[in-house]
Amino acid sequence: xxxxxxxxxxxxxxxxxxxxxxxxxxxxxxxxxxxxxxxxxxxxxxxxxxxxxxxxxxxxxxxxxxxxxxxxxxxxxxxxxxxxxxxxxxxxxxxxxxxxxxxxxxxxxxxxxxxxxxxxxxxxxxxxxxxxxxxxxxxxxxxxxxxxxxxxxxxxxxxxxxxxxxxxxxxxxxxxxxxxxxxxxxxxxxxxxxxxxxxxxxxxxxxxxxxxxxxxxxxxxxxxxxxxxxxxxxxxxxxxxxxxxxxxxxxxxxxxxxxxxxxxxxxxxxxxxxxxxxxxxxxxxxxxxxxxxxxxxxxxxxxxxxxxxxxxxxx
Amino acid sequence: xxxxxxxxxxxxxxxxxxxxxxxxxxxxxxxxxxxxxxxxxxxxxxxxxxxxxxxxxxxxxxxxxxxxxxxxxxxxxxxxxxxxxxxxxxxxxxxxxxxxxxxxxxxxxxxxxxxxxxxxxxxxxxxxxxxxxxxxxxxxxxxxxxxxxxxxxxxxxxxxxxxxxxxxxxxxxxxxxxxxxxxxxxxxxxxxxxxxxxxxxxxxxxxxxxxxxxxxxxxxxxxxxxxxxxxxxxxxxxxxxxxxxxxxxxxxxxxxxxxxxxxxxxxxxxxxxxxxxxxxxxxxxxxxxxxxxxxxxxxxxxxxxxxxxxxxxxx
Numbered sequence: 176x177x178x179x180x181x182x183x184x185x186x187x188x189x190x191x192x193x194x195x196x197x198x199x200x201x202x203x204x205x206x207x208x209x210x211x212x213x214x215x216x217x218x219x220x221x222x223x224x225x226x227x228x229x230x231x232x233x234x235x236x237x238x239x240x241x242x243x244x245x246x247x248x249x250x251x252x253x254x255x256x257x258x259x260x261x262x263x264x265x266x267x268x269x270x271x272x273x274x275x276x277x278x279x280x281x282x283x284x285x286x287x288x289x290x291x292x293x294x295x296x297x298x299x300x301x302x303x304x305x306x307x308x309x310x311x312x313x314x315x316x317x318x319x320x321x322x323x324x325x326x327x328x329x330x331x332x333x334x335x336x337x338x339x340x341x342x343x344x345x346x347x348x349x350x351x352x353x354x355x356x357x358x359x360x361x362x363x364x365x366x367x368x369x370x371x372x373x374x375x376x377x378x379x380x381x382x383x384x385x386x387x388x389x390x391x392x393x394x395x396x397x398x399x400x401x402x403x404x405x406x407x408x409x410x411x412x413x414x415x416x417x418x419x420x421x422x423x424x425x426x427x428x429x430x431x432x433x434x435x436x437x438x439x440x441x442x443x444x445x446x447x448x449x450x451x452x453x454x455x456x457x458x459x460x461x462x463x464x465x466x467x468x469x470x471x472x473x474x475x476x477x478x479x480x481x482x483x484x485x486x487x488x489x490x
Numbered sequence: 491x492x493x494x495x496x497x498x499x500x501x502x503x504x505x506x507x508x509x510x511x512x513x514x515x516x517x518x519x520x521x522x523x524x525x526x527x528x529x530x531x532x533x534x535x536x537x538x539x540x541x542x543x544x545x546x547x548x549x550x551x552x553x554x555x556x557x558x559x560x561x562x563x564x565x566x567x568x569x570x571x572x573x574x575x576x577x578x579x580x581x582x583x584x585x586x587x588x589x590x591x592x593x594x595x596x597x598x599x600x601x602x603x604x605x606x607x608x609x610x611x612x613x614x615x616x617x618x619x620x621x622x623x624x625x626x627x628x629x630x631x632x633x634x635x636x637x638x639x640x641x642x643x644x645x646x647x648x649x650x651x652x653x654x655x656x657x658x659x660x661x662x663x664x665x666x667x668x669x670x671x672x673x674x675x676x677x678x679x680x681x682x683x684x685x686x687x688x689x690x691x692x693x694x695x696x697x698x699x700x701x702x703x704x705x706x707x708x709x710x711x712x713x714x715x716x717x718x719x720x721x722x723x724x725x726x727x728x729x730x731x732x733x734x735x736x737x738x739x740x741x742x743x744x745x746x747x748x749x750x751x752x753x754x755x756x757x758x759x760x761x762x763x764x765x766x767x768x769x770x771x772x773x774x775x776x777x778x779x780x781x782x783x784x785x786x787x788x789x790x791x792x793x794x795x796x797x798x799x800x801x802x803x804x805x
Contacts (some may be wrong), residue, residue: 199547472787
C-alpha cells in the first residue's frame with residue numbers, strides 16, 4: 176500500500192537523481208510525451224557545484240549551476256515533474272515500480288532510471304564525519320574553496336578534480352598543500368599548466384607519496400599528520416580522491432553491478448532488469464571518463480530505450 | 491612525398507569531419523593541449539542544417555547552425571585548426587597518418603578520428619542526380635523546404651526526419667504529400683502531434699504503402715509516378731529515407747566496419763586499428779539513435795582515448 180500526493184499518478188518513467196544524466200533523460204522523455212518524474216536530493220547533482228565549465232560543447236564558459244538550471248528548466252518546460260526529495264525504498268509489483276521517499280511521498284512508474292551519480296570517497300579517518308559538518312573537512316574544492324580566503328588549506332588527491340580545485344582555491348587561499356599518496360599528479364595538462372606558476376612561486380606545495388593518517392584538532396580541524404611523520408597546520412582540508420557509488424536501491428531490485436560497483440549497462444543503457452536503466456556517474460560506461468556531456472548523452476539514450484520498451488507490446 | 495601549407499606540422503590528431511562529433515572532439519583535444527586539425531567539406535555537418543533544435547541539453551531552443559557555430563568557435567578558441575576542405579586520400583607510414591585533400595593540402599598526424607557522418611540515402615532512380623542539382627530533388631527538408639513557398643511538394647519517408655521536415659515545410663508549402671513505402675509513420679510523437687492539424691485540414695496528405703518508381707520531368711522535376719500507378723504533380727521532392735556511410739578512406743586503412751557498414755568502435759571509440767578512432771554518425775554505437783548530444787559525447791570520448799594513446803610509451 177502506498178500513500179502520498181504523487182500516488183495517484185502512474186508515471187511512464189521515474190528518474191532517481193536530478194543531475195545532468197537525469198535531467199537530460201527527462202528532456203528526451205518529455206519529447207516522447209512520457210509522464211516523467213525526477214526525484215533527487217541534490218538538485219543539479221555534481222554539475223551544480225562544478226564551478227566554471229569550459230568543455231561542455233555549446234558553452235565556451237558557463238557556471239555549472241547556471242548550466243544545470245538551464246537543463247532543469249528545459250526538462251520542466253517539456254512536462255517533467257522535479258521533486259526535491261530522496262528515494263529511500265524501491266519495490267516492483269508486477270510491471271510497476273514503486274518508490275518511497277524520505278518525505279513520505281510514494282511514486283509509481285512503469286520504468287525506472289538510476290541517474291543518482293556516485294558519492295565522494297572519504298579518507299575513512301576518525302573525526303572525519305564530524306569535521307565534515309562545517310568544521311574544516313570538505314569534499315568539493317570548487318564548491319567550498321572560496322570559504323578559505325587568506326587561509327592555509329590542504330587538498331588530498333592528485334587527479335583532475337584535485338588540481339582543478341587547486342586552481343580555483345589558489346585565488347582565495349594564502350597557501351595550499353597538495354597531498355597525494357602516489358608518486359605523481361594526473362590532471363588534465365591544461366589544468367596543470369595553469370597551476371604551475373603557483374607551484375613555482377611556492378604558493379602551492381606538492382607533496383607526493385604522502386599519506387594522511389590522522390586528522391588533528393578537537394572541535395574542528397587544525398591540521399593533519401602523515402604516515403611519513405610530517406605535520407601540516409591547516410585551516411581546511413579538501414578531499415578529492417574520487418567517488419563511490421551507492422547501490423543499495425539498485426541491488427534491492429537485483430540490478431547487476433560491474434566489478435567496480437557501478438551499474439552494468441549496455442549501449443542502450445539497459446540494465447539486466449527489463450524496464451530499469453542507468454545513466455551518468457552511477458555507471459562506468461565510459462570508464463573513469465565522467466563528464467557532463469557523456470552524462471547528458473547517456474540520459475538521452477536511456478530515455479529513448481525506456482520509450483521503446485513501453486512502445487513494445489508486452490507478452 | 492607530401493606538399494602543402496600544412497605539411498610542416500605534425501598534428502597530434504587529425505579529425506575528418508567538422509560536425510558535432512569532430513568539433514566536440516576538438517574541444518577536448520584542445521583542453522588536452524593536443525595539436526588539432528579538423529578537415530571537413532560540410533562546415534557544421536548535419537547539425538548546421540538541422541533548423542530548430544529543442545533537445546540539446548542546455549538550450550531550450552536553438553538553430554542548428556547557431557549551435558554548431560558556437561561549438562566551432564569554442565574548438566578554435568582552444569587552438570583547433572579548422573580546414574574547409576575534403577580529405578580524398580589517407581595513408582599510414584610508420585606511426586604517422588598522412589591525409590591528402592581536394593585542394594592539394596597534405597596533413598600529417600599521430601592519431602586519426604573519423605567523424606565524417608553518413609551521407610543521405612538516395613532513391614536510386616534515373617534523373618535523380620541531375621534533379622538534385624537545384625532542379626527539384628532535395629535531401630534535407632529543414633534546409634531547403636523554405637524554397638517552396640506556395641508550392642506543392644512531396645516528402646519521401648516516414649521517420650522522424652520526414653515528419654520534422656514536414657512540420658517546417660508546412661509553414662511554406664501550399665500542399666504536402668508524404669509518401670512512405672511501409673504501412674506506418676514512425677516519428678517522435680511530439681512531432682506527429684504537431685503535424686496532425688495539417689493532416690486533419692487536408693493540407694498534408696499521407697500516402698502509406700506507396701513506392702516511387704519514376705521521377706517525372708525533363709529539365710527539372712515535375713512529379714513522380716508510383717508502383718501502385720498513382721501520379722503526383724510536384725514542384726519539389728524531399729527524400730528523407732535515412733543515411734548511408736561512406737567508408738572508402740576507413741577501409742583503405744583496414745578499419746573494421748560493422749554489419750551495417752558503419753565503423754565498429756568500443757566504449758572508448760577505438761577502432762580495430764591503434765591510433766584510429768570514430769565518433770558520431772559514422773558509427774552505429776548507439777544504434778539508429780543519432781543525435782547531437784550523443785555525437786558530442788562520442789567526440790569527447792574519442793579525443794580522450796587519443797590523448798591517452800599518445801601518453802602511453804610506445805614499444
